[in-house]
Structures are given as C-alpha cells and as structure tokens.
Amino acid sequence: MLLLQTVQALPSPLHNGELSIDAYIYLSAILFCIGLLGVLLRRNVIVLFMCIELMLNAVNLLLVALSNYHSDPAGQVFVFFVMLVAAAEATIGLSIVVMLYRNIPNTDVDIWNRLRN
Amino acid sequence: MNSFSTIDSLTTALVALPLLGFLINGLMGQRLSKSMVGAIGSGVVLGAFLLSCGLMSMYLSGAFESHTTNLFAWLPIGDYTAKFAFLVDPLSLLMLMVVTGVGSLIHIYSIGYIHEDEGFYKFFAYLNLFIFSMLLLVLGANFPMLFAGWEGVGLCSYLLIGFWYKNADYTAAAQKAFVMNRIGDLGFLLGIFLVFSTFGTLDFTDVMNAALQLGTDSPVAVGITLLLFVGAMGKSAQLPLFTWLPDAMAGPTPVSALIHAATMVTAGLYMIARCNVLYALAPTTLHFITLIAIATALLAATIAVFQNDIKKVLAYSTVSQLGYMFAAMGMGAFATGMFHVMTHAFFKALLFLGAGAVIHALHGEQNIGQMGGLKNRIPFTYKIFLVGTLAVAGLPPLSGFFSKDEILATVFAHNPILWVLLLLGSLLTAFYMLRLLWLVFYGEYRGNHHVVEHLHDNPNTMNYPLVVLAVLSVVGGFVGMPAFLHLGNAFHEFLEPVFASSNALLPHQHLHATTEMALMALTVALVGTLIYLALFTDRLSGIFLRSLHTEGKNTAWWKKLWSKKYYVDEIYDTLFVSPSRMVSRALHQVDTQLVDGTVNGLGHLTALFSQMSVATQIGKIGGYMLLMSLGVLGLLLVFVLG
C-alpha cells in the first residue's frame, strides 16, 4: 500500500507524450538494482565483479542522459573519468583475484572467511 | 593582564611547585637517592603550604577580598573563552590550607612508610601530581578548570590505589574506583554543559551572578544542581556510588589518609560550596541531598560496626562522616559542612596514619581479629589513636565535637526526626570507633606471637606528623565555637563573604541557646557513657570480642546484614547482572553464538550487547553485502518516511 503510494507520488516518465528525464533516471535505477541484486545473489567472484560494473554503467548511462538534459558537457566528461576509474579498478580487481587463485584455486568468495570474530 | 601582583605570583608559584616536584621525581627519580626524592617530594608541598600561609596572612590583613589570577586563554568555546585562571577567596584559601597542610604532613610520613618499596620515587611523583591536581581543583576559577582537577585527582587516585599493582585484586579495586567515578563524571559533565547552555559562561563568579536572576526552584537550577550532585556522589562516595571507597583501601595507607579521607573525597563538598548560590536556588535538590546524605551516614555507620579490617572500618567511617557533611550542605548550612570537612581532615588523617603505624609495626597485618593488647607495646601509636577516636566520637572539647554538634544543631532546627537519625548515627560512630580502639589496643593479644616480640613504635619521621595532626585534632575545633557561647564563630565569619548571597536566599532557623545546650548535653552524656563503659570498665569487651565473629548459624540476621555491607555488592549484582543473565539464557535457545563466553567484570548485559555487536562479523563478503544493503534499505525508509 505504502509502496503503491510512493510509486504514484513519483513524477511521471511521460511528459507531453515525450520521454522526460525522469524516465532515464528510472531506467538507470532499475539497472542499478539489477546489478545490486546480482551482487547479493551470486557467489562467484568474477560474476560479482561484473555486477558491480553493471551498477557503475547504470550510473554512466544516467550521467550521459543528464548531460544532454542540462546541455552541459561536464556530465559526459565525468563518464570518461568513471570509465577510466572502472578500468583501473578492473585491473586491480583481476590481479587480486589472480593472486588469490594462486593460493586457493577457487572462485567462490565465501571461502574467504578466515578473518572474523 | 596589566600587572602581575604579589598575589598572582604567590598563587602561580603555589600551583607550580607540586608540578615541579612531579616532573623532577617522575623524570629523574630513578637516578636520585631516596632521601633526595623524599626531600623534594615533601619539600614542594611544604613550600606550597608556606605560600598558602602567606596568602592567608595577606587575606587576613585585608590585602584582598577575592582575587582572580588570569594566566592565559585556555579553552575557546564559541564566544566564550575559559581562561587558565585561579580564584583566591576564603573558600579556596580554606581548602588550600587543608590540602597543603595535611598533604605535607602525609608526605613526610610517607618517607618512612614507603621507604622499603622499590617504587619509592614513583609514589612521590604520583603524590605530587595529586596535590597539583587538587590545587587546580580548588583554585580553578571556572568549571573547566575544576573539571580538569577533578579528573586529575581521579587519575592519581586510580594510579595510587593500584600502586601495589602486583596484586590483581588491587588493580581490580582501582578499576572499580575509576569506573564508578566515571559514572559520576557523566552527570557532572552534563551539568557543566547545562550550565554553559543556560548562562553562556563557565566562570564561577559570572555564573553565580547570573544564577541570581533565575528565581527559586526553577527547573534549570534543579537540573544543573542535580547533575552536578551526581558527580559529587561519585567522587565523595555517597549512595549509591559509595562501594568503591572501601575497596580503594587496597592502596598504601598514606594514600588512604590523603586522598580517601582528607582531600579528594571532599571535592564533591567543595564543589557544592563553590556553587552554593545555585544550590540555594534549588531547594528540591537540597532535600534530595539531605535524604541521600542521611541514608549514607546511617548505612555506612552500621556497616562499620562489623568490619574486621582496620582500614575498612575507617573507610566506612569516612563514608558516614561524608554523609554528615552532605547533610549540612543539604540544610543549606554550607559553612557548617565545610567546618566538618576541615576537622574531619585532621582527625581522619590522624586515624589513618595511626592505623598505618599499627599495620607497619605488625608487618602488614590489617585484621583486627589478629590484634589486641597493643597499648603497652606501641604506647605512642596508642595515644595517637586514642586522640583520633575521641575526636571522631565527638568528645568535647576535641575538634570533632564542635563540628558535629553544629551539624546536629542545624538538623534539629530543621527537622527533629532527622536529628534523631543522625544522633543514632553518631552513637554508632562512637561505638564502632571504641570497638576498633579496644580490639586493637586493649585485652589480650590474639595474633601471631613471633610478630609481637619485636614490636616497637615507628621511626620519628612517621611520628612527628602524627603529633601535629593530633594537636590539630584537639584544638582545631576552637575556630568554630557554638553560637550560644557568644565568643564569635571565627570560622563562619571567615567564610561569610563566600556564602553571603546564598545565606540571604535561605531561611535560617536559629535554635534557642537553652535548646542547643540541652541537645549538646544529651549527646555528650550518651557518648561519654559509651566511652566510660568501653575504656574504664570491662562491660563492653565481651560484645566487642563477639562482634568479630559474624559467620555461623546462630548469628542474628541484622548482624549478618551489617557485616555483609547490606549485600550492596550482591544487590548490584542481582539488579544489573542477573536480569541480563536471564535474557542471555533465553537468547541461548535462539542462538548459541550470542552468549558464548563473557567479558570479565563487566556485567553480562554489556557483554551481551558487545557480543551482539560482533555477532554480525561473520567473515563472509556475501553476508556483509547483504547486511549493508539491508542497512541502506532501512535508512532509506527512515529517510523517505521520516
């Protein structure tokens, strides 16, 4: 019930029969949540990482759309920054995974639970 | 600061001296000879005492009435800046004299007492640091300074209780003292915050002037005074935060004399006297203080009756006497309370040092069941102890008589029923002190005979301070003669400027001279009878001896109750520890992980919460991600809906 009210209170994605900026925000929010669910549901470290990339790309999509909406190139430049950082993260992430795989050849993240209370 | 007057330089030097002593002894003490360390340690405090005397004589000759020494800007808080400043007025002068005077005597005594200990220099360094903090406390011109000293004395007390740290019990006692004081400090700190948010300043003089605008019994004044009193309950060992003081007797005896009898424990009373205007404006708080104080006084006095450790008896006696002082404060008779603070400092320090002399002579024996008949073996110590006992018991014309009588008279004027309770308390006081005296010095020796053969009085460095304290215990009361004698009460006149505005606020009932004389005669007669029975006849010796044994089936219930300290520690256990244990048992069924193991000495409740807070630390990334996402979701709900 409450959820329904919240959804109804959201701005409509259609504006005079055209897609408004809100539509892009909803789209990227949905993509973001798909990535998030992937992170929560999968155990394979590579898949986990891909899901995080999906979350990042959802934001990239949003940034490009917003850049167009505000007619401000800064948004697109920011996307380049994000892509760059994502690439760096991927490099580091994969090398960490390789380092781990050398010690314990398994890609399940939950076997790494030596550190705990 | 335009010019640095003589008073400024005297005050600064006074505070700087013990700090200097601490630095020298703390940093280089290991390399100095013992006599050097002792001389520096005692010398700086003695120097501080002489400077206090100088200040006192300047005050008495009318050179100043109340003087503030501003050293530097210390703590900027918003628009207000707390200065590092000292306030010299009659109240701080009185405390100065007591702290440095009794302090230097105890320092000198410690040279002999602690001589064989390897931590000799550390001991003196801590003692000097304590004196320094205490001076900050009594001289501070604003709440932050008072608080800094307050925390400082707490820290030193902690260090000194745990001085013989090789014994695990002692360190536990030290920790108990520290944690209990912290609970009090929480209230104290909140009180200071409330003062600041109400008045926008923390200087005593400004706060007190501003407080006069509040009107009687305004909620703010009651709140502030109650919170501050919580701090005093911790530091001055009042119900329900008193159990740390008897445990604190684990420290060396001079420490017990200095910190846990003469000076630090009176910090709470000093604080109330310093904020007297605020308290005078909050009669509700004063009633509360009176109740707590009288309950504490009686409770501690009854517990003291069946204690078998010589220092524990004195500790409970201290708690009880602090109750008397607070009772006076609660009646709005601030000067009367401070009078008892002073006389108590003399005779309680004397008793503790005397007890120390007994313990020292008996090579560490503290159980009075193992003593007896020491009267002729250590005659000097006996005489000292006798003076102290008679002073606590309130035999005229010793100092304890005057101060306690003044409290009793004040209480009678307000409420005769409370007077009966306090009278009962002072009879109990006389009783347990006589019991202590008799069991230690009279009758037959009950201990190990190897020890007693080489028994002798202690070296002179330990004896001279005792003589001075004994003289003070005898004559110290004459500064505050009873009103009906019309000799003028020098003590009250001295403190009059400090309490002038609060005295104007509070109603004062004066007793008729004949009533007061009658009350006094009654007290003296009762106490005198007890003394006669105990020391001049053999009537009470049987009772005294039987009182040593409080175990066994035939023991009366009240005897057990008293000797077990009303099971206060056990009650705290039941109240706070057991319920949490039940909760944890229930949770055990749900999740065994939650209750695995306990944390020592913290009470199961904290342990339980503590375990709950790490129970989520499962080590798996997936679990963490899930928990964090749930956290996001929960906060998002709060954010959107709230």
Add this chain to the structure above:
Amino acid sequence: MKALISLSALAILSLAGEIFGFKRQTNVLLIIGLLVTLVLNFMDWNTNISYFSNMMQYDNFSVAFTGAILLCGLAVVLLSPHFFKVVETSESESYAQLLFLMAGGLLMVSFSNLSMFFIGIELLSIASYILAGTDKRNLYSNEAALKYFLMGAFWSSFLLMGIALVYAAAGSFDLATIAAYSTKGNLSGYFYLGTFFITLALAFKVSAAPFHFWAPDVYDGSPTIVTLSMSTIVKIAAFGAAARLFSYALYPAMPSMSKIWWILTALTLLVGSLGALQQTSFKRLLAYSGVANAGYLLLGLIAANNNANNALLFYLIAYSVATISAFAVLLLLSYKYDDENGEHFKGLATTSPWLAAAVTVSMLSLAGIPPTAGFFGKYYLFTQAIAAGHTSLVVVAILSSIVSIVYYFRIIINMYIPDENSLPTALELPFVYKIVLIITTITSLALGIYPSVLANIL
C-alpha cells in the same frame, strides 16, 4: 597544490627506484621529499587559490588537512623500513602506492568539483586495495584485499549514483554552483536522494555502522603498517572530504538528514566500543576503536560549519597521533612475536618502562582522559554537537566513552602487571621509532595541556 605536485613526483620517483635500482635509498629520499612537501604545503597558508578552472581550491582547510595527512604519511614512511625487513614484498613499490594513496587523500581535502572528489576517493581506494594485499603469500592479507576491494567497488557505485542524482538536480558538479542551487530553496527530491547516497558512501569509507563490516576484517588482515596508514591517512582524508562536501555545498540538506545522522552516529559509537570489548588481538581492538572514533567524528560532521571542521581536525590529529604511538609499539612487538596479540603487552612496563609510558599516554588519549589531546578532541566535538542541537547523541557518545575506558585500561593494566611470559630484556628500540614515539607522546600531552594552538586555526 605545490604539495600535491611534489607528492606525485615523489610517487613516480619511488616507482623509478624499482626500475633504476636505487631502492635502498628510497626511504631516505622519501623522508626528505615529504619534509620538503610539508614546507611547500604550509607556504600555501592563507593564499586560497583555485586551480584548473575551479576544479580544486587550496584554502586553509585544505592546507591544514593536507598537513595532517603528510605528517601521518611521514610517520608511516619512518616506521616502514623495519617492517619491510620482516614482510617479504617489494619495498619501493609499496612506497609508491602509499604516496598515491596520500595524493588521493590530498585531492579529497582540496576538491571544489565533485569529479575531483570522485577521482581522489578512487585514487585513495585503489592504492589501499593494493596495499592491503601487499603480503602476497599471506592468506589473511589476501582476504583483506579481496574484501576491501569488492566492498569498496560496490560502494563506489553508490557514491557515483549519489553524485549523478545531485547533478540531476543542480546541473553542475561545481561545489559553488551546487551551494548556490541548494540555498535557493524548493529543492528537487533527487537532490536529497543524491545527498543521502553520498552520505552513505562516505559512511562506508569512514567505517560507520552499519557499513563498518569491512573495517575489522581488513584492518586485521592487512600488514600492520598498512593498517596504520588506513586508520590515520584514510580516516583524515575521508572525514576531510565529508566535512568539505557538507560544509561547502550540501549543508542545506542536513536538517532533513538528521535522523539518518542520528542512527549512523549512535550505531557506530555503540558497535565500535562494544565490539572492542570482545577483542584479544590488539590490531582488531584498534580496528574497533577506529569504528568508535569514527562515531565521535561523525558528531563533528553534523554541524557542517567551520567551527565543527576545526573540532574535527583537532580530533583527527589527536586520534592519529595516539594511533601512531600504539602502532609503533605494536610493530616492535610483532617483530618479536610474529603476531599482534594483545597479550604481548603484559608486563611490558617491567622491561621497557618508556615504551609502556608511551602506550599509556596513547591509550589515555584514545580514552579521552585529561590531560591528553584526546580529551579536548572529544570535548570540542561534543560542544559542536550540542551547539547543533544533538544533546542526545552526546549522551550516547559519553556512554560509549565510558565503555571504551574498560578496554583501553585493560591494556594499561596488563602492561603494569609483571608477567612470567613477558620479555626478559627490553625491546630493541630502533632510533627512528624512538623519535616517532617521543614526538607523538609529547604532541598528545602538549595538545592536552594547551589545546588552543590548534583549536582556532581554521
């Protein structure tokens, strides 16, 4: 700005050290370089210049926080050589990572555009992922790196989402433009939502509960010297960034977030101090203490004004200084025993009284007992929080600090009880450790006695 350039040059220099074979001299070079950088940094005091078409702004706030980061970095570099003798890794590469991490931190405290903020936080994070896994053969270090990396990347996307939503509302990444937009009133819901996500992402970075789960594990698993840099440099940078962001641009959204702040702060305080009670490993204890201290620091963020930033800086310095002392002694013990169990502190005072004294001062400062810097740090933060109207949080904070006394004092008591398992001789104390410990201990005490030197600099 000069400091940032010089720091990056140093980082590249130490990478070159690996290639051109002067790795043995790297440590000395870095110490000199960092001292020069410090001087360069303080030359910028009171200049307030903005760079790169207003992407960064070097004001007094940046200079002060940069100074704190550089000093902590210097301490880490000083303590490192002895550590690298024990842990088998490539020394000058690790230095390069440390310096990149610091460069990220510098960006985080001097940005005036959200893109620089993002770059800074990522630079810092990526360097710290690598550092956490420095000890390649050690499974604990591996696990720490994996956990830190996965969770960090996960939260980066939240941060980005927040930035994108703020951009959606304000139409710019520039702090001044955002501030101008947000003070106008009638804000779009996206602005609040964006602020919310950014807040959570920063809460993760500063290890605030309920996003603290990574901290104990990562702190515990990482090599000790890395843990030290994470608990000092990263903490200063993250709080600096948060303070800058909120007090320069997002403060109009603060009132609507007050419940969120309340929950975050109270939970962090309680989880940190209660969790620390359970720890036997000293490193893990410090990790939880780091969580609890993040709670105190959150108190200083709520007010989001200049005075609160100053209180924050004071506490960060007090906390870092005490932490460096504790870690220096822990490092010395770990060389001897090969692990970081708190038990090894037992009886330390009998053989190494000076070390014990340094740890005592550090613990007192962490517990907030006068006359140490920690007391005034807490005091200033509490007054700021009260001024911002969060008295109930201050009560929670005081309760938490009462609990914290128990575990800090357990360490102190342990040191002063003679123990048969304790070392028969004094710990070997290298010269640099001596210097670092003397400086940190004196700073802790000096700030506790005369706090006004730092209390009003911003």
